[in-house]
Amino acid sequence: MSSDMQVFKLPDLGEGLTEAELVNWLVAVGDEIVVDQPIAEVETAKSMVEVPSPYAGTVAELHGEAGQTLDVGKPLISIARAGAGSGSPAAAAPAALSSGIEASPAVEAAAETYRTEEKAGSGNVLIGYGTPGGATGGRTRPRKASVAVVDRAAERVAEPAAVAEPVLEPAVAGTRIPGKLSAVISPLVRKMARDHGVSLDAIEGSGASGLIMRRDVEAAISAPEAPVAAAPIAEAPAVASAAAGAVDGRTGLAVSARTPVRGVRKAVAANMTKSRSEIPEATVWVDVDATALLEMRAELKKRAPHDTPGLLAFIARFVTAGLKKYPALNTRFETAADGSQEIVGFDGINLGFAAQTDRGLVVPSVRNAHGMSARELDAEIRRLTAVARDGKATPAELGSGTFTLNNYGVFGVDGSAAIINYPEVAMLGVGRIIDKPWVVNGELAVRKVTELTLAFDHRVCDGETAAGFLRYVADAIENPGGALADM
Structure with a gap:
């Protein structure tokens, strides 16, 4: 049963880190685990740490492979409660994002994009560490408001007079722009706009349901200096050719390697x-x-x-x-x-x-x-x-x-x-x-x-x-x- 499935998301490992590289799994699908048992080794920009499980039960799914970089707040492992049936991970997935409303595919995509960009102050904290400076540091349950907020925003676009303003969780309430009911944006994007003096009221979100994305703020920042539409068209061939290992346009030399900057x-x-x-x-x-x-x-x-x-x-x-x-x-x-x-x-x-x-x-x-x-x-x-x-x-x-x-x-x-x-x-x-x-x-x-x-x-x-x-x-x-x- 889906209600018996628990999804543990990669927690904030301290120091405001937003991602970690999965080094090694310490458990496998089908293993019985207990609370605080180490389930994976991850490498952050600070150190290598073992991540303990906050749940007990049977490992149902591992969300990632060794060597993969995972974002804080994304699913790390799915665990079936002790004594529960062995329902499939696919059937259990909706329970992790349950909001009381059946979200459309477009809305689910918008919510997933929001969670991808909202990396600052996740509130999902590793046992033994804390989220520095966040207003939601005292949260004791997983965040469930993102889908509900985006979904209701989509409904308001279709029927403005039919749906009342939803009650927002503190972490999300600060990301809404007054007068723009659908503009639910991440703190990271808000900070970028604030640092560059960009008014979010003047930006039309390009994401699903009017979501204001990082690219929208970047476009507003560069708008006075360069045509917004010209940049991606001019840069696309260079990026594609470089990715294919072709000759570098500036130096005339063949690109021998590309090393991701991480950790x-x-x-x-x-x-x-x-x-x-x-x-x-x-x-x-x-x-x-x-x-x-x-x-x-x-x-x-x-x-x-x-x-x-x-x-x-x-x-x-x-x-x-x-x-x-x-x-x-x-x-x-x-x-x-x-x-x-x-x-x-x-x-x-x-x-x-x-x-x-x-x-x-x-x-x-x-x-x-x-x-x-x-x-x-x-x-x-x-x-x-x-x-x-x-x-x-x-x-x-x-x-x-x-x-x-x-x-x-x-x-x-x-x-x-x-x-x-x-x-x-x-x-x-x-x-x-x-x-x-x-x-x-x-x-x-x-x-x-x-x-x-x-x-x-x-x-x-x-x-x-x-x-x-x-x-x-x-x-x-x-x-x-x-x-x-x-x-």
Whole structure:
């Protein structure tokens, strides 16, 4: 029976993520499962996670294959209730979208399009995580209003006086345009229109039942600059030929491969683009004599070969001490919807560090690093590096940093014009440590020298603060014994 079928949709995995790649199924059709049993492994832009089932019963259908990218809010698995008949998945499907109204094919298509585009704040939350900032974060049942709203909107088009305005669920109520009964649009499309100053009242929706689509807003944005109808006609042949592996129109070279931008790479691209477009960054750097630090660590290693912190842990300790002295670099710059701006300070330091993995560059963070010793920092850095490389770091471990330390010296380079890890306001980079000529007490000597580079948001502080912090860390590296004694 269809009423005995439960459809579990891909939940919001935290951090506002809108999609995930299905890596592996942990169950098969016909398996008996219990509540909270892991059913699949999925890879998001943040990490690899196991998705637990909120239902118990028999697996009736798996909605996806390994390697497929699924949208948040789309069906993941269908589960027959324990003790229920073994009705077919096809017969059970309508129950998952039941709204009390039999929807026409056109309306069902419109509802499906709406669900595809409405990726922000799904309200369908993974056990153990939460939906950040959403008004519907407290929802305890699956959303069922989308079909009903679109269907009733279609009925109003046919019979305007016969049907009263429906009662909308909070998540959908904010997506309706007054005076346009059929214009039920996703929050993502509304945000695009708001960001570009486009009035949705002036847009005719091209979707079924008058649904305003992303393409409608994009057309309104570009209308003053280019003919709306000309662009798709001109671009279509180029897209088709490129997809077929033909010669690239701009370079004259054959296209050898097309790699979808997704997962970690997609998240990095979006974050770096936002950082470059929003943060007016400046950079300061200094060469540092790290000889004393290396000698101190070598001496410690003789005494405790298996319990000596790495160089990065010592530098991390100096960084947390420096941020206590220069807290402006441990903040966040926020702009409210009304245009007002604030610099948000934190009572503590979550120290992020860049870690290269097979999935791309990720930035796990040591939470409450300000209260840790160099040895404790070393242990936590090693643990986080391991879980990040295994793809098991949690969204909280990957998205809670307040300042980033980047050791790009491991790649054999001296310096870098780093891009700040948005929404943080500063990043310290450490280059490779190499032998260089250095003047010591008026005489030329060969010393172990590295370069420190600090990129900072010029909105939160001026060069004096940035230079003061950088010099503090540099002095600590050059005189580690005295610095550690004072911390």
